[in-house]
Each structure stands twice: as structure tokens, then as C-alpha cells.
Amino acid sequence: MKQLALLVLILVAVGAFFAFDLDQSLTLDALKASQATFDAWYAARPALVIGVFFVGYVAVTALSLPGATIMTLAAGALFGLGVGTLVVSFASSIGATLAFLVSRFLLRDAVQRRFSARLATLNQGIEKDGAFYLFTLRLVPIFPFFVINLLMGLTPIKTFTFYWVSQIGMLAATLVFVNAGTQLARLDSLSSILSPALLGSFALLGVFPLLAKWVVNRIKARRVYADWPRPRRFDRNLVVIGAGSGGLVSAYLAAAVKAKVTLIEGQRMGGDCLNTGCVPSKALIRSARFLRQVRRAERLGVVGASAEVDFARIMGRVHRVIAEVEPHDSVERYTALGVEVIQGQARLVSPWSVAIDTPTGARTLTSRAIVIATGAAPIVPDIPGLDRVRHVTSEDLWSITEKPERLLVLGGGPIGCELAQAFAGIGCRVTQVARSGILPKEDADTIALIEAALREEGVRLLTHTRTLRCEVVDGEQRLVVTSWPSVHPLGAQLDERTNGAEDALPFDLLLCAIGRRARVTGFGLEALGIPLTAAGTIETNAYLQTRYPNILACGDVVGPHQFTHVAAHQAWSAAVNGLFLGIKRFKVDNRVIPRVTFTDPEVAQVGLTERQAQARGIAYEVTRYELHDLDRAITESAGHGFVKVLTPPGKDRILGACIVGEHAGELLAEFTLAMKHGLGLERILGTVHPYPTWSEAAKYAAGNWKRAHAPQTALVWLGRFHAWRRG
Incomplete structure (x- = not known):
């Protein structure tokens, strides 16, 4: 509602500007015709005229209205070079910042949600070098300043940074136009100010920071290598x-x-x-x-x-x-x-x-x-008494030759889940301990399926559990644990609080799988x-x-x-x-990275999960296809799991895809390819998939999206058309 109210207010102001023909007052001819009148007002009430002019300039700039150039000339004609430059410099910077804030308030969140993947690299660049790039743009007046104001509002650059860079960056152009205003009588058109020579000078001025940055980087590089003698030739x-x-x-x-x-x-x-x-x-x-x-x-x-x-x-x-x-x-x-x-x-x-x-x-x-x-x-955890018990990591696990009857797996990540289920499958009694929950990167529906699969396999799964110490009692190795409070999210404030008594978990071998x-x-x-x-x-x-x-x-x-x-x-x-250092270089592209956890069922994910989309404030909708409906899964009695696709509301562009089920890792490739090359669910639906195969799951998921977005009004009219055709 606040955004709507502001938008209405801006539209009313802009409408009034044109309805009252104020744009006709901000022309070169109108300025020349009114110069004597303005000079008289300024001589009589200088402070008032400066104040009104300042407010008007801010309003014109903030609303991105045409006329800022004429007002800059007017400042030179009325106030002279010194006062005119001072007034315009601050008024233009404040107005630009207001336009920047309006753009940010009205549009940034929507734009960032819609184009989050494509803007990720730009956002990183702005956060790192935003002031530098804004300064370069401000030095070149061939880039309309009002466009820069609006576009920068869509980026993560800080407001104060935008203000002070604009203040400094626009000063050169301000001086040129205010000085031209002091010679108002000689001006025939705005083009006489921006001559090709002057535009070329501005362009060189804009290129200067880029050259300066290149020189600075070269100097930094030389300094980095300064203490090291460079070989004359290389092996x-x-x-x-x-x-x-x-x-x-x-x-x-x-x-x-x-x-x-x-x-x-x-x-x-x-x-x-x-x-x-x-x-x-x-x-x-x-x-x-x-x-x-x-x-x-x-x-x-x-x-x-x-x-x-x-x-x-x-x-x-x-x-x-x-x-x-x-x-x-x-x-x-x-x-x-x-x-x-x-x-x-x-x-x-x-x-x-x-x-x-x-x-x-x-x-x-x-x-x-x-x-x-x-x-x-692999990370070896700092658990008191660990050195007194038999423990391995995923690195030295493969040297064991006797089956551990009681295996305790410490860690709920992909490695811990895969190995816990595998060892349970070959007959070990497995206890898996996870500090929070299993597979922390995945969504709740995925976690629920894998937890159920682990327990079905015979794994004793303990989540939200804190390890205290290892001990040996009467020759028996044990891991002593306690549970976190189940009614609170995990956090540092809970380090000294537990939700139950200590529990001693006996084991023959402790597998540490808490990360790498x-x-x-x-x-x-x-x-x-x-x-x-x-x-x-x-x-x-x-x-x-x-x-x-x-x-x-x-x-x-x-x-x-x-x-x-x-x-x-x-x-x-x-x-x-x-x-090819110094000739050509390429950025590494980490935007579309698939991953697979090889449990049964497998978990395959590419792009955003629901958890990530919610954390980043990205609007999305979910399309699901349950594998129990897939003919090939039915023939193999393997109809457990699902395909889940995240798309922007009303769009078929894929933000993320998750597959839980048999062969999930193989099925993910189609969605990875689609995301990498910008193909939507419509394209997947239009691709012929052989029958009966697991790959059809992607097509049916796309079909579910299509049905959910079918044009209902058009279908009603089509029904009437076909009824008419029947006679």
C-alpha cells in the first residue's frame, strides 16, 4: 500500500507538471525571455529566490522530469559561477538520491526477485566496486543522469555511497553548464554547449578512471611481486x-x-x-x-x-x-x-x-x-576422549576388514547419510547422530523421505543431538550425547541447555562424517x-x-x-x-551446479531449494509430480519420491528442481541442461520422451505446470465453440 500510495503521488505530480505546461517554462527561449524578471527578483530577495530555486531543482531531479539542464543554465545566469555551481551541485545530488530511493522502494525487490540468478554477478560487482563504476558513469554526460539514478536504485549500492559519488562525479558537468549559463545571451541552442570537442573531452574524462584503475592494478601487481625475483625463463x-x-x-x-x-x-x-x-x-x-x-x-x-x-x-x-x-x-x-x-x-x-x-x-x-x-x-571433531576409542573418517574407513557389528555415524550430511544407510544395508547395527537434522541444505519434504528411508533400513537416527564425550566403560566404547531443546531452533544461546539426560551410545566403530x-x-x-x-x-x-x-x-x-x-x-x-595470463581470462560460472546424495531414494537438486528461495525473498511457485504415478516406476515397484520444480509465479522459467527417487541423479541432467541454457518447462513438455522410461517424469512435471496455468477463460470459449460445431 505504501508503494502504491507513493506511485500515485508521483504520477499526480508528473501529471500536474505537464498539465500546467511547466515544461514549456523550462526551455532555452523561455529562460532568455524571463532572465530580466528573475534578475530583479534575485536582487530584491536573494535568499528566497535561492531557496525556491533549490527546492524546484530537487523536485525536477527527484521526479526525473525534463528541465534539469535548463535549470542548471539558469543557475549560472542568475547566481554566477560560484553560487550557481554550489546550489546546483547540492540540489542535483539530493534530487538524484531521492530518485534513487524511489526506484529502490518501488522496483528493486521485484526486479531482484525476478532476475536474481542473472543479477547475482552484477550485485557482487556493485558491492565491491559500485562507487568506482558510478563515478565513471557520472563523468560522462552522454549517459542521461536520470537513467543512472533509476538503474542504480535497483542495485545493492549503499545510499550514502550513491550520494557522495554523485556529488563528486557530477561536478565537472555542473561546472560546464553553469559556466555556459553565465553566457546565456550568447547561447542559441543546447547543442552549442555539448560540442563534439566537449563530448570527446567528457568521454576521455570518463575513460580516465578506467585507465587509472588499470594502472593502479598494475602497480599493485608489481608491489605484490616486488620481493620476489622473476626468473628470466621458465621451466x-x-x-x-x-x-x-x-x-x-x-x-x-x-x-x-x-x-x-x-x-x-x-x-x-x-x-x-x-x-x-x-x-x-x-x-x-x-x-x-x-x-x-x-x-x-x-x-x-x-x-x-x-x-x-x-x-x-x-x-x-x-x-x-x-x-x-x-x-x-x-x-x-x-x-x-x-x-x-x-x-x-x-x-x-x-x-x-x-x-x-x-x-x-x-x-x-x-x-x-x-x-x-x-x-x-575429513574433519576430525574435537570430542573429549576421542583418542581412546576406535574411530575413522571417510578417508581411512576403507582399510577395515571386519564388519563392525555396531557402527556409530557422527554427522547428518550427505556422506553420513549415504554411509549410514549402506552399512545398515550390509547388516551393521547403525546409529546416526546429527547435531541438528540430516541434509541441512534440503527442503523439509526431502528430509522427511530420507529420514523414513534410513529408519526403514534399521538406522537409529538421533537428530538435534549434541555430543559430549567418548568413554570406555568395562571395555565397551561409548559416545555420550544429550539432546538439544526440541522446542527452540539451534543457536549459540542453547550451548548450556539440554532437553534430556545424558545417553550413552555403545559402538564398535565410530565413523566421523561431520564435513571436510x-x-x-x-x-x-x-x-x-x-x-x-x-x-x-x-x-x-x-x-x-x-x-x-x-x-x-x-x-x-x-x-x-x-x-x-x-x-x-x-x-x-x-x-x-x-x-593465457595477460591475454584472455574467464570467470568461473557457479550459477547452475547440480548435486546428488546417493541414498535410497536418491536426492538430486539443482538451483534453488524452497528454503533458499524463502531466505532470499524470491517469489516462487511449486509444481510437483509424484513418482507413484509414473508407469515405469510402477512396473519396478519403485514408485516412491517426487519431482519438484520451482518457477517464478506465472512463468515456466526453472529456478530450481529437486528429484527424490530411484535414478534421481540421472533424471536431474535434463533440468540442469534446461537451466543452463534458459529453457523453460514448456520446452521440456514439447520434447518427446521414450515410453516407458524414468525420464518421462520430467515431462509429466512440466505437464502439471501447464495444467495449472491453462487459460481457463479461453477453454470455456473453446468448449462453447466445439458445442456449436456439433450442431
Whole structure:
């Protein structure tokens, strides 16, 4: 209502301006004709005339009305260069700020909601360098000032910043026009003020800040490198530290464009994904899924199916799977591709030099560019008594050879949920403890389904639970926990409050799966002064460059997403920006990032969740399709889960998609492609999907959206038309 009232007030004011022909008073001819009268008024009542003029100028500027240029000339004609410049400078800045605030109040929230994804990069740039860009625009009067006022109101720039930058930035143009006003009698038209030479001067003035910024950046870069002697020649074009997903892709790309590249790995090729993460966990999940299918065989009409668990053989298969995938990431393969692979511990000793400790001795390489892709490691929680009990992380879990009868999983994230369900599936008694709830990034409907699936599998799930200590009592290992108050949200104020007595949870093995932390120590970052973020990752710009532009980083060591596919995605930008430094660079695009949690049912998500949309104030509507209605799901007795799509109200553009069910990770690709290339649900609905397949779920979800937005009035008339056609 406030916005509507303000809009009506503005429309009335603008209407009155034109209804009373005030626009005809703000012309060059009218100003010349009235100059003698205004001079007499000013001589008689100078303070009053200045005050009225000031208020009028503010009003014209605030309402974005035509006439500000004529009023600026009038200020020079009436008040002279000094007083005129002073009056116009403050009046124009105040009026511009009012127009800025009106635009922000009326339009910003709606625009930001509608175009949130597309404006994310612009918003970040404005927050960082908004004053600089506004100053540049203000220096060039070929950009209409009223347009700048309105557009800047849609951005997150601070009001005070907008005011003072406008005050300074518009001063040059103000001086030119006020000075022209002092020579009013000689002016024949406004074009005589803005001559090509003057416009060219303004353009050069506007370019000057850009050139100045470039020079400043060059000076800063020289200062950054000032304490480090630059080699006259380099041994390599690119050195990559870390042979996980990010490092492997970076090295592969460099070799593909015929650069001389060295890849350094201190442990095992393939990194965590191959050796301790994605590959072994999915191999274990496959065995657990088969056993689950055996237990549910009666649903398929099979009676008496059974299977015996041999834990050692299951783990043996896990290691065989690793060995089978290993050649894809091996030293031999990358050597054949043209990459020099060195097994050793790397350490930065200068912006261009890497020292390597190898089994055969130390060596140092120089390189024009360096990519840090050192990944992340599991977090070991600081729990009193943890060192007295048998505990593992997702990294060393795969070395166990005997089945833990009682497994306690600490953590409710994707890794904790996947492994808790998998070990329960192969016959372990699993207790899972989550500080808040499971899968904290997901929506409530997704969480409810996965909680039910975990409990159905036999997992004892304890949410909103705080760990106190580990202890050994009469030879039994136990984790002592207590619950958070269930009626309050989690928060720091609850650290000393509990909702129940202590509970001792016995276990044979404790699996710590509370998250992963970037590997940033031991690589020489401190010696070079490369800063870290608050999250403990390497601080980089949008091009993945660190403090030193030739040193880049990608993958888990940078974040914000710790996924193998994101590391590979970032590696392209890191490698190209390093190899072609000073020629061309590319921003990393993190806007459309899919993720999958490989529980049963799987959880696949791309774009916004409902929780994220609500937190950001983004308007949305939800379209759902339940998989129990899908023919292929019915034939496989697997009709549990749903497809959920978020779109702007009344639009088919996809803001986010969530799929919970079998093969959810595979089904997500269609929505990811659609979001990446701006395809809406109408396009998905118009695509032929083979029958009967799981992929039809996307089409039916799009169909539900279409039915919900069918033009009801048109359908009524169509019904009447067809009735008429029947006679």
C-alpha cells in the first residue's frame, strides 16, 4: 500500500507538471525571455529566490522530469559561477538520491526477485566496486543522469555511497553548464554547449578512471611481486599441485593445448574421489542396494530369496572397483597424454617456483603459472576422549576388514547419510547422530523421505543431538550425547541447555562424517602471504586467481561446493586463465551446479531449494509430480519420491528442481541442461520422451505446470465453440 500510495503521488505530480505546461517554462527561449524578471527578483530577495530555486531543482531531479539542464543554465545566469555551481551541485545530488530511493522502494525487490540468478554477478560487482563504476558513469554526460539514478536504485549500492559519488562525479558537468549559463545571451541552442570537442573531452574524462584503475592494478601487481625475483625463463608453462579431479583436469587441458605442464601429487593419483570418496562409497552402496532388493524380493513376486553377507568380500570388491577405475587417473595415462607427473610433496617457494621433495631427492621447478588443487580432508571433531576409542573418517574407513557389528555415524550430511544407510544395508547395527537434522541444505519434504528411508533400513537416527564425550566403560566404547531443546531452533544461546539426560551410545566403530576442510597447510601459502577466507579456503577472485595473478586455485581447496564435478568445472577456468595470463581470462560460472546424495531414494537438486528461495525473498511457485504415478516406476515397484520444480509465479522459467527417487541423479541432467541454457518447462513438455522410461517424469512435471496455468477463460470459449460445431 505504501508503494502504491507513493506511485500515485508521483504520477499526480508528473501529471500536474505537464498539465500546467511547466515544461514549456523550462526551455532555452523561455529562460532568455524571463532572465530580466528573475534578475530583479534575485536582487530584491536573494535568499528566497535561492531557496525556491533549490527546492524546484530537487523536485525536477527527484521526479526525473525534463528541465534539469535548463535549470542548471539558469543557475549560472542568475547566481554566477560560484553560487550557481554550489546550489546546483547540492540540489542535483539530493534530487538524484531521492530518485534513487524511489526506484529502490518501488522496483528493486521485484526486479531482484525476478532476475536474481542473472543479477547475482552484477550485485557482487556493485558491492565491491559500485562507487568506482558510478563515478565513471557520472563523468560522462552522454549517459542521461536520470537513467543512472533509476538503474542504480535497483542495485545493492549503499545510499550514502550513491550520494557522495554523485556529488563528486557530477561536478565537472555542473561546472560546464553553469559556466555556459553565465553566457546565456550568447547561447542559441543546447547543442552549442555539448560540442563534439566537449563530448570527446567528457568521454576521455570518463575513460580516465578506467585507465587509472588499470594502472593502479598494475602497480599493485608489481608491489605484490616486488620481493620476489622473476626468473628470466621458465621451466614450465604450468605446474599443478594435486592430482585429484581439479588437478587432473587442469593438467590434461594444459597438455591438450601443447603447454609444458608438470603435475605433482604427494599421495595417490586420483585424489580423494577415486581412493576414499566417490568410487569406494558408490561401490559399497551398490552392494547394499542389491541386499536391499533381495529383502524386498516379495514385492516382485519372488519368494524365499536370500543372500549371505561376506563383509571381507564386499570390501574386496570395493578395492577391485578402485583398481579398475585407477588406470583412468594413473601416472601412465597422463604421461602418455604429455603431462610430466612427479610423485612428491610440493611447496611454493616463490610466485614462480615450486620445491618438490621426492623419494629420489629434492628439486625445484619454475613456471609461468601454478594451479593449486590440493582438495580437502575429513574433519576430525574435537570430542573429549576421542583418542581412546576406535574411530575413522571417510578417508581411512576403507582399510577395515571386519564388519563392525555396531557402527556409530557422527554427522547428518550427505556422506553420513549415504554411509549410514549402506552399512545398515550390509547388516551393521547403525546409529546416526546429527547435531541438528540430516541434509541441512534440503527442503523439509526431502528430509522427511530420507529420514523414513534410513529408519526403514534399521538406522537409529538421533537428530538435534549434541555430543559430549567418548568413554570406555568395562571395555565397551561409548559416545555420550544429550539432546538439544526440541522446542527452540539451534543457536549459540542453547550451548548450556539440554532437553534430556545424558545417553550413552555403545559402538564398535565410530565413523566421523561431520564435513571436510580444505587442505591449505604444508604447501607454502603462508610464506607467500596468500590469504584464506573465513571458511578456511584459499581466497580467489572470480577468475580463481589468488593474491598473485599467476597462482590460481580450484576444487575443494577453493569451494564453495565440494563436489568432484565442480572441481573439474573450475579446473577449466584455472588452467586457461593461468596459461593465457595477460591475454584472455574467464570467470568461473557457479550459477547452475547440480548435486546428488546417493541414498535410497536418491536426492538430486539443482538451483534453488524452497528454503533458499524463502531466505532470499524470491517469489516462487511449486509444481510437483509424484513418482507413484509414473508407469515405469510402477512396473519396478519403485514408485516412491517426487519431482519438484520451482518457477517464478506465472512463468515456466526453472529456478530450481529437486528429484527424490530411484535414478534421481540421472533424471536431474535434463533440468540442469534446461537451466543452463534458459529453457523453460514448456520446452521440456514439447520434447518427446521414450515410453516407458524414468525420464518421462520430467515431462509429466512440466505437464502439471501447464495444467495449472491453462487459460481457463479461453477453454470455456473453446468448449462453447466445439458445442456449436456439433450442431
